[in-house]
Amino acid sequence: MDLFKLIKEIEQVDPEIYDRLDSRRRVFKHFGMAGKAVTAAVLPGLVSGLFQRAYGQGTALPADIVAVLNLALSLEYLEFYFYDSGLKAPNLIPTADRPAFEKIRNDESGHIKILKQTLGSLAIAEPARSAFDYSGGRNPTPLVGDTAVGNGPFRTVFTAYPIFLGVSQSFVDTGIRAYKGGAPVLMPNKDVLEAALNIHSVEARHSSHVRTIRRGITNVANPTAPMNAQPKSWVSLQDNGGPSPDTNPSTRPVYGAGNPASSSDPLALVFPAEDNVTHLGVAIPGNATAASEAFDEPLDPTSVKNIARNFVVVTSGLFPA
Amino acid sequence: MTKLLLPPEPAAQPTSTSRRSFLRYSGATMAVGGLLLAGCDDDSENGNNRIDVGSGDPGILNYAYALEQLEAAFYAAVKGGAYYTGAPASEKQIFDDLALHEQIHADFFKTALGNGAIKALEPDFSTINFGDKNSVLTAAQAFEDLGVAAYNGAGRFITAPGYLAVAGKIVSVEARHAALIRDLRSYNSFVDNDVVDLFTPSGNASTPGVGNGTGLERSKRPAEVVETANQFLKEGSKISANSFK
Numbered sequence: 131m132d133l134f135k136l137i138k139e140i141e142q143v144d145p146e147i148y149d150r151l152d153s154r155r156r157v158f159k160h161f162g163m164a165g166k167a168v169t170a171a172v173l174p175g176l177v178s179g180l181f182q183r184a185y186g187q188g189t190a191l192p193a194d195i196v197a198v199l200n201l202a203l204s205l206e207y208l209e210f211y212f213y214d215s216g217l218k219a220p221n222l223i224p225t226a227d228r229p230a231f232e233k234i235r236n237d238e239s240g241h242i243k244i245l246k247q248t249l250g251s252l253a254i255a256e257p258a259r260s261a262f263d264y265s266g267g268r269n270p271t272p273l274v275g276d277t278a279v280g281n282g283p284f285r286t287v288f289t290a291y292p293i294f295l296g297v298s299q300s301f302v303d304t305g306i307r308a309y310k311g312g313a314p315v316l317m318p319n320k321d322v323l324e325a326a327l328n329i330h331s332v333e334a335r336h337s338s339h340v341r342t343i344r345r346g347i348t349n350v351a352n353p354t355a356p357m358n359a360q361p362k363s364w365v366s367l368q369d370n371g372g373p374s375p376d377t378n379p380s381t382r383p384v385y386g387a388g389n390p391a392s393s394s395d396p397l398a399l400v401f402p403a404e405d406n407v408t409h410l411g412v413a414i415p416g417n418a419t420a421a422s423e424a425f426d427e428p429l430d431p432t433s434v435k436n437i438a439r440n441f442v443v444v445t446s447g448l449f450p451a
Numbered sequence: 452m453t454k455l456l457l458p459p460e461p462a463a464q465p466t467s468t469s470r471r472s473f474l475r476y477s478g479a480t481m482a483v484g485g486l487l488l489a490g491c492d493d494d495s496e497n498g499n500n501r502i503d504v505g506s507g508d509p510g511i512l513n514y515a516y517a518l519e520q521l522e523a524a525f526y527a528a529v530k531g532g533a534y535y536t537g538a539p540a541s542e543k544q545i546f547d548d549l550a551l552h553e554q555i556h557a558d559f560f561k562t563a564l565g566n567g568a569i570k571a572l573e574p575d576f577s578t579i580n581f582g583d584k585n586s587v588l589t590a591a592q593a594f595e596d597l598g599v600a601a602y603n604g605a606g607r608f609i610t611a612p613g614y615l616a617v618a619g620k621i622v623s624v625e626a627r628h629a630a631l632i633r634d635l636r637s638y639n640s641f642v643d644n645d646v647v648d649l650f651t652p653s654g655n656a657s658t659p660g661v662g663n664g665t666g667l668e669r670s671k672r673p674a675e676v677v678e679t680a681n682q683f684l685k686e687g688s689k690i691s692a693n694s695f696k
Contacts, residue, residue: 210659218657230639232656233649237642240650240666242659256659310619314612327603327622328667332647334623338630339641362548363631364624397613409617412562420551424559425620 191252195319198312200254201431202326203245204448205305208438210238211259212301218276219288227343234336241329248322254448261446264288264297266379269443280443283377292359295344296373300381302337303365303372304437306330307429311388314399334426338363344373364423367405379440388433401430500687502569504673506694508614511605513569514673515618516560517690518601521680522594523557524574526550529591532581545635549591549628556621572688588636595629596646597679598622603670608695626668645669672696 191199213235216222223231246253260272267282277288286293309330316323341361357370365385372381388401396411407414407421414421435449442448504513526549529535535546561568580586602622609615630641642649650664673692681689 207659214657226638230641233639233642236650236652236656236662237647237666239652239656239659239662240648240664243650243662244665244667246660306623310616310623313606313619314615317609317612317615320607324603324607324670325667327606327619328670330619331599331603331622331626331668332642332666334626335630335641335647338627339634339639341627342631342634342641364548364552364627397611399612399616409559409620410563410613412559414555414559416555417551420548421555423548424552424555424624425617426623427620428616 191249191322192318194315195322196249196252197431198315199245199249199322199326200252201434201449202309202312202329203242203249203254204257205301205308205434205438206238206241206245207257208262208441208448209301209305210235210242211257211262212264212298213238215259215264215277215288216294216298219294222288222291222294224291230339230343234339237332237336241332244325244329248325257442257446257448261442261448263443264441266297266377266440268440271445272443282440283374283379292344295340296381298340299337299344299361299373300384300437301441302333302340304384304429304434305333306337306426307384307388308431308434309333310426311399311401311428311430311434313428362423365404365426366419367422368403379437383433383437388428388430390430399428401433402427499689499691501681501689501691502572503691503693504569505567508609508611509564509567510692510694511608511618512560512564512614513567514605514690514692514695515602515621516557516564516568517572518598518676518680519553519557519560520572521574521683522553522598523550524572525576525579525590525594525683526553528574528576528579528581529587532587534582534584534587538584542635545631552624552628569690572690573685574683574688575685576683578682585636588632592629592632592636593679594683595625595632597671597676598625599629600646600669600671601673601676603668604672604676605695608673 213231217228217231217235258272259276260274260278263269263273263280263282264287265279265282265285267280267285269280273280279285279287284293284297287297288294309326313323313326313330316326341363345360345362357366358373358375361369361373368382368385372384374381385404387403390398390400391402393400402408404427405418405422406425406427407418409425414424432451435451439449439451502517504510504517526546529546530550535543538546576590579590599622602618602625606615606618609618629646633640633643646669648665648667648669650662650666652658652662654661656662673695677690677692684690
């Protein structure tokens with residue numbers, strides 16, 4: 131593989147390639163690789179990064195990748211302002227837990243930074259805090275104030291810690307399923323894929339911790355406790371519908387099936403409920419509870435948006451159907 | 452090895468921008484044969500007396516299978532050790548679940564790979580004191596964090612979307628495990644700079660996206676992962692992943 135030859139051949143297709151690459155030599159400085167041997171092993175990543183830079187951040191990304199990343203970015207904003215509001219709410223988060231939520235808020239901020247960099251001019255317009263209604267009430271108009279909420283079922287979200295934690299768990303678990311569902315779309319761009327995977331696992335770490343708080347880390351062993359209030363750090367069957375199954379909006383869809391939920395093709399991308407125990411056509415034998423816990427499930431973009439839309443004001447335009 | 456699988460495309464040879472190599476560098480996925488027909492079924496050992504996981508998607512699945520075998524064996528050993536026996540019910544519950552999950556993962560890969568699966572690996576846990584809580588938790592954290600970094604770093608080598616989806620289903624569970632073990636060792640350490648490139652706001656923390664760091668997990672390539680894994684595998688069971696660089 132000769133990188134210069136590749137560029138020369140692209141030149142035949144795109145005469146402006148050299149305008150896009152400022153000069154051959156500086157190409158390598160871009161990557162901090164000046165003077166280093168460029169081995170075949172690093173070339174694929176190098177070339178994909180090179181194209182991304184040459185064709186402008188984001189502008190070379192296919193529409194389906196842009197859609198996945200913008201949904202991810204929207205979810206990150208939803209989470210960022212949620213945790214930032216929680217940290218600003220007086221007497222909500224106990225002192226012992228503030229470091230955790232500061233870390234989570236900052237992680238989401240970093241994810242926003244990376245997603246915006248990757249999307250460039252194709253990123254959605256940055257929403258303000260006023261775009262979100264964390265009561266789940268879909269307030270019709272923007273909400274002014276760091277902890278302002280509408281009249282939804284979770285209206286005590288910034289005054290009652292258990293409600294805050296329940297909404298948090300629902301957000302992180304939705305985010306995990308969304309990244310999982312979006313990852314296969316990102317496969318043509320390996321660097322973008324790996325970045326998304328590296329966000330996905332961090333969201334799962336967040337979920338584990340929030341669940342640990344909810345359970346009370348000193349009171350772990352009560353396998354008969356209702357999963358709604360005392361979840362394990364992993365999703366067990368459908369978690370009994372999640373933190374708040376009987377409100378409107380309900381948390382059931384966070385753990386329920388998406389669309390399509392199944393296929394006769396074992397390699398097809400499907401979005402079953404979290405209690406699914408069949409993967410690649412292999413049915414996990416034995417303890418179905420443990421089998422369900424051992425695998426998280428992806429969720430399709432439409433189902434993700436249907437969940438998230440409950441937490442934005444109507445006029446925001448976020449999570450469009 | 453991998454007699455039934457087309458050889459991997461050599462990484463170094465292509466000299467022209469053929470359609471094939473262009474597709475490869477532009478990341479287009481290639482058609483993948485049936486999993487059960489492919490893989491590494493004779494456990495051939497390479498020059499360092501290591502078991503290579505093979506190439507292509509079956510190679511990545513065998514790579515995952517090796518790591519899951521290691522984790523499953525570890526938690527089985529924990530459950531047979533003095534720390535677990537004397538642990539409070541809350542901690543037993545956690546290790547019961549972890550042992551089940553990891554054994555399920557290992558069995559799943561073995562079934563999915565069929566004749567293409569590498570052999571059962573023999574662990575070497577001689578450096579772990581299963582009677583000591585700190586030793587057990589330290590090792591558990593190392594295995595779980597390694598698993599997360601490994602899956603994230605292997606995603607780019609997978610060509611069939613269905614296999615990437617399965618890796619995604621498992622890695623988030625590993626991350627849930629890792630975070631809980633870390634919190635047991637040190638509360639609020641579920642993410643820390645050793646495993647996540649933590650983001651630090653450079654100005655107003657309430658302004659999203661402005662600061663240093665990324666909030667991304669520190670994924671690891673197979674070459675790095677196998678070196679760590681091999682510290683816990685006996686001679687003759689040590690692995691390599693030479694096709695994934």
